[in-house]
Amino acid sequence: MTTYHLDLGDGRTEALDAVTKLTIINNELDINAFLDSKPNAPVPLWGNVLLTRGSSRHEATTAWVDEVENTDTHQDVVLIAGDPAHPTSRRIRLTDAWASASYHLDEDDDPDAFLISFTDITVEK
Amino acid sequence: MGKLPVSTDITPAEKSVYVRWLPNGLPAAGYIVLQNSADRAFDVNKIVTPNYQSVAIYQTVTDGESSKMVKHDKFTIPAKGEFAFVPGQYHLMFTKPTHVITPGDHVRVMFYLGDGKVVFKIKMPVRTSPELY
Structure with missing residues (x-):
């Protein structure tokens, strides 16, 4: 089973308990099936994904969520599939x-889960 | 005792969320479509926001050529269904802002689900028109 980490930048990551409810252009998909489908497309794949946090939490994550919660300051969000220290682990960029x-x-204010909306999703490795 | 698993059964429908801004601190209507992916319904009988002194649930009821607003204490998001706050039907009424609110701001809203052990929080963007989403 693939584990996922949230990339907080500066080499910091937080292990996620679950990555669910991936919805791309109103179609719900399994994140693992999406990764296996060679998903990069010539058109933007907009949608949502639900990130559920685990029991081991990074104190920077709450501040990070507060930052990305502001719809006026959109930013790219990166999920790492597999071991974040392993160079071959794939990175999912939510643009x-x-x-x-x-x-x-x-x-x-410490969220247990949060829904990320994005305008495109690409797999970098 | 550790935390219980969080319920993530409720999600907002894409681009359904906004607060329609009016000038001079007038009451503002909030719109959102809440979708429930669970096999059970959720009652919502408490909604709070730090940005207004009160938030209430209203329904526009049309009778012939007249219409009136009916206040409700709660609403229910059906199992595998949705509850829509949309213009002309149900809406959230935000009254008495606690600070100056202008288009481009966000209103933080907390919905207490079921027995109130889980809250669903959302920042609703303030717009003059839904077309400006």
């Missing part, structure tokens, strides 16, 4: 992305 919703078990 022009932002966190469009977040999920919490209480009212604190």
Whole structure:
């Protein structure tokens, strides 16, 4: 089973518990099936993906979510499929992305999961 | 005790989310289509925002040539279905802003799902028109 990490930049990553609800142009796909399908396309593949955090959390992630939650400051988001330290691990780039919703078990600002919306998705390796 | 698994059954429909801005701190209507992928329905009976003093659920009811707004205490997102806050039907009514809000800002909204142990948070963009999304 492929594990996924969120790339926080500067060599920092956070392991994700699950990457689900990948929706591309209103079609729901399994992330692993998407990776195996040689997905790079000549047209933008816009959509959403839901990232659920694991029990080991990086303190920078909450600040990171707050940053990408702002729809006026879209940025690229990178997911790493497999071991982030391994050079052959594939990187999934979500272009022009932002966190469009977040999920919490209480009212604190540390999200347990968040929905990332993007204007294109590409696999770099 | 550790945290319970988070429910991520609710997602907003693509480009369904905005708050229609009006000048002079007038009440603003919020629109969103909430989609439920779970096999069970969710009641939502508490909605809060730090950006307005109150938020309420209203439904526009048309009777012949007249229409009126009916206030509701809760709504239900059906199993494998959706609940739509859209113009002319249901909408969220935000009243008394806690600070100056202008187009381009965002309104933070928390929906308490089911028994209230899970909240769904979203930043709703403030627009003068949905065409400017």
